[in-house]
Amino acid sequence: MAQQPDRGDLLEMADLLTPAAIRAAATLRVADRLGAGADDVVKLAELTGTRADLLELLLRHLVDKGVLTQDDDGTFAVTELGARLREDHPASLRAHLAQDGLYGRADLALVDLLHTLRTGEPAHGAVFGRGYWETVNEDPAFVEALERSEARPQLGWGAELIFDTYDWQQVRRVVDVGGHSGAILMELLHRQPRLHGTLVDLKNAAEVAGRRFAAAGLGDRAEAVVGSFFDPLPAGGDVYLLSAILADWSDEQAVAILRRCAEAAGPAGKVLVAEVNLRVARETPGSAALELWLRATMPAPVRTVEQVKALAGAAGLRPTWEGPVTSVRSILEFTPC
Numbered sequence: 001m002a003q004q005p006d007r008g009d010l011l012e013m014a015d016l017l018t019p020a021a022i023r024a025a026a027t028l029r030v031a032d033r034l035g036a037g038a039d040d041v042v043k044l045a046e047l048t049g050t051r052a053d054l055l056e057l058l059l060r061h062l063v064d065k066g067v068l069t070q071d072d073d074g075t076f077a078v079t080e081l082g083a084r085l086r087e088d089h090p091a092s093l094r095a096h097l098a099q100d101g102l103y104g105r106a107d108l109a110l111v112d113l114l115h116t117l118r119t120g121e122p123a124h125g126a127v128f129g130r131g132y133w134e135t136v137n138e139d140p141a142f143v144e145a146l147e148r149s150e151a152r153p154q155l156g157w158g159a160e161l162i163f164d165t166y167d168w169q170q171v172r173r174v175v176d177v178g179g180h181s182g183a184i185l186m187e188l189l190h191r192q193p194r195l196h197g198t199l200v201d202l203k204n205a206a207e208v209a210g211r212r213f214a215a216a217g218l219g220d221r222a223e224a225v226v227g228s229f230f231d232p233l234p235a236g237g238d239v240y241l242l243s244a245i246l247a248d249w250s251d252e253q254a255v256a257i258l259r260r261c262a263e264a265a266g267p268a269g270k271v272l273v274a275e276v277n278l279r280v281a282r283e284t285p286g287s288a289a290l291e292l293w294l295r296a297t298m299p300a301p302v303r304t305v306e307q308v309k310a311l312a313g314a315a316g317l318r319p320t321w322e323g324p325v326t327s328v329r330s331i332l333e334f335t336p337c
């Protein structure tokens, strides 16, 4: 028979302090600063804008947990375990765990997992008073994290369907609605030398994308516009692309976004929905944890092609082309009725 965990194990599993302490250390770049010589609390407090007495408690707790060591003279250093909090570690977790990082921020909402269990809604709004995407796009602290999301590694979740299966030869201008920091649009423009593109996203993402287009020499073919897809979208596109957008929104909101695309596309334009389907197979190790995380961070990680078509129908769009469906993504073209 499997051994039952004792009470101490359960309390340790439910501990919130240590995860919060590690994430605070990652955000404050404690490991890097210790490595660069700020190895006593007073220096470190100055550099991190924290109170030395409280920072010392944090460091001592991390010593207790084996993340740091403290010498007899009071100076702190990073252990092998803590080394992954350094930015230059080959398997660095610093940016991933930082509270002003894209994943770190998403994780923090898990403290109100109960909200998701009760309502089915993602927990970020309940914890922070505004949605995840508004937070990372309106708070200047997240610009760096968006800058760091390098162009190519961002291309995931079957994004190649967009490049490989759709007939881009006939398209003059694509509007990438919610295009993040430009990875997909840049890849499309590299592959389609005659194509022009407009990216629309909230402030931080659009500004990062604009800088990226200029740096990549695409300034004459790509522009980034700050705007919300709940407001009227720029006119003049032949195709309005929604890649991995709808999963972040409820049915009602998804229909509103599709309607904005339909209005901007007009009768001659198309709306191309390249939606992700983040179904987690039950047999996948850790599937329950992964699925709970997804449900706590986005409202609809899984919609079937038929469900996407129904939402589009409600927004006045009829299907005019259907690409392949993979385990993670579908691609559907619609035309305003």
Ligand SMILES: C[S@@+](CC[C@H](N)C(=O)[O-])C[C@H]1O[C@@H](n2cnc3c(N)ncnc32)[C@H](O)[C@@H]1O
Pocket (backbone or CB within 6 Å): 133, 134, 137, 154, 177, 178, 179, 180, 181, 184, 200, 201, 202, 205, 227, 228, 229, 230, 242, 243, 244, 245, 248
């Ligand atoms: C899951 S990401 C998808 C990014 C990209 N389209 C892709 O396929 O990789 C969702 C994007 O929607 C953007 N977004 C969220 N709310 C928005 C809004 N109201 N208006 C415009 N963009 C928004 C986010 O900033 C983010 O870039």
